Amino acid sequence: MFNRKHNEGKRAFRKWKWLPVACALALALTVTVGGTLAWLVANTDSVTNTFKMGQVTPEVTEDFDGTVKENVRVQNKGDVPAYIRVALVATWEKKAEDGTTDVKPASLSDLNITLGDMENDWLEGSDGYYYHRAPVNGGDFTSYLITKAEVDGTNEPAGYHMNLQVIADSIQAAPVEAVKTTWGVTLDNAGNINGLTNAG
Template identity: 30%
Template sequence: MAIGKRDRDRLGTGTPQGSRGAHFRPVGSADACGRAGEPTLGGAPVRRGGRRPLKRAVIVAVAVLAMCGAGGAVAWFGVQDNVLNTFTRGEIKPSIEETFDGSSTVKQNVFVKNEGTAPAYMRATVSIYWEDKDGNQLWESPVENTDYEIKWGVISEDGNPRWIEGKDGYYYWSVPVGANEQTGNLIDKATQPGTIGDKRLVVDISTQALQANLSASEGFDKVWSASSGLAVGVDGVLVRK
């Protein structure tokens, strides 16, 4: 099951109105900023007698361009910023970690790690059996303390966190495992004293994960509670029903 977040910013600029070049106006028409101008002769204001006040014309022209430029800048740099958040389920990815010596007679420090992005409840099974030289499982079962020795990890009926053996034979880690976090050891060490003919001892560990922050209709109590005999208690800790 997958939680992801995606942020997207969309930037849009305001659209400046009108062109930014020079304008030629007939006498008495509105100027570039939309105001009515003075009567002109050849594009410059005139006084009675036909004399052109050149200095004043330059000052007015500069003022008009400055005001229009300021208004244009405000419109041009107007933007809007939208953030879109999409929430999806997080990923859970259990991984079995262990140390296995070169002689293949000792398995130790077996635990489960959550390599996903969301907290999850973890459960694991341990299967111990014989197989022949071709990898086929044999019907005969190995005998503990005779054919192999095993020292379990934090499996108990009290204290937290810990492994709890459910009614279904799975071992459940009693608290949710966060992203990139791990359980305590399920097995501290499993050893085979020696070899017996062509038979090989196999200690097989498998694991499953269930996202912890699901709704009541699809979380632990709905999916695993009936088979395990466990339920989610205070602060998400698993307890026997």
């Protein structure tokens, strides 16, 4: 005798016989992916990135015997290349009995100054600065700006002495737009300062 319920069950089983295989495969994939993710989480070290600003501190070096100032140049005490410029400020000074100092303006023309290589190494700007044309690497020196400077004596006020201050300024060489914008300079194709666009 034909058992309808019995035959329907067999047909249904034949129709869905791939279902147990699919379930087993899904379970295996879940375990594998879960195990891989757990391994990555448990075994990946973190990376710490520490950024610091480059340093471009300038320091003036010179020889001075109390009368003559010689071999004036600037060292880039920083750790990245920098453009360097220098201002020369001259004053007459006299120490008063009460310990104060009387200061009068002086002119660079009151000094006999022998400058370094102004054609190749330095540019005298109309803004009162002397620009070292090439950037200076960290730890390196500019060429000599002044090889020798001494008081002329012609206009020296009685009781006063000359004080020539050498004031250095620097700016990081990269990006070059920084020096162009801040100091108002122009650069040649080699990255050397070759002119001024304004008074900086």
